[in-house]
Amino acid sequence: MSADSHSHDAPAHGTRRSYLTGFALSVVLTAIPFWLVMTGALGNNQVTALVIMGFAFVQVIVHMIFFLHLDTRSEGGWNMLALIFTLVLVAIVLIGSLWVMYHMNLNMMPAMGSHDASVM
Structure with missing residues (x-):
């Protein structure tokens, strides 16, 4: 060698x-x-x-x-491919979490968020 x-x-x-x-x-x-x-x-x-x-x-x-x-030449491009895959997964998790939280807040019943003494 x-x-x-x-x-x-x-x-x-x-x-x-x-x-x-x-x-x-x-x-x-x-x-x-x-x-x-x-x-x-x-x-x-x-x-x-x-x-x-x-x-x-x-x-x-x-x-x-x-x-x-990290560049496209390191490890024959596999490092960059792994980075892109990780970024896609993180984006899916973040966007999905925000989407779920938005819709849960939108569909929440009106009385659930308030602490009104007259309800008790």
Whole structure:
């Protein structure tokens, strides 16, 4: 077994520069949402929550690329396929749970949610 074939099959490892780049991006992607919440710069809580979720999504991508070295070439593409399968399952569970909770709330009897003393 030659050294060339062994290095070709070996998993990709990051360089010091790629780890530092990932760390810097992670710090920035954490500091900006922290600043947005602490200063109330956006004003609207719903907008702030959506912006923070966007930053969280980008940070997950940064971690997968710079720290987990996940790309279409790793493990012959099987890692990426497993990630996509996991994301689809998580989406199904989350969307299904929200759908069930919405319809349970919609179909709830009116008197069940109130604690009216006259009912007792």
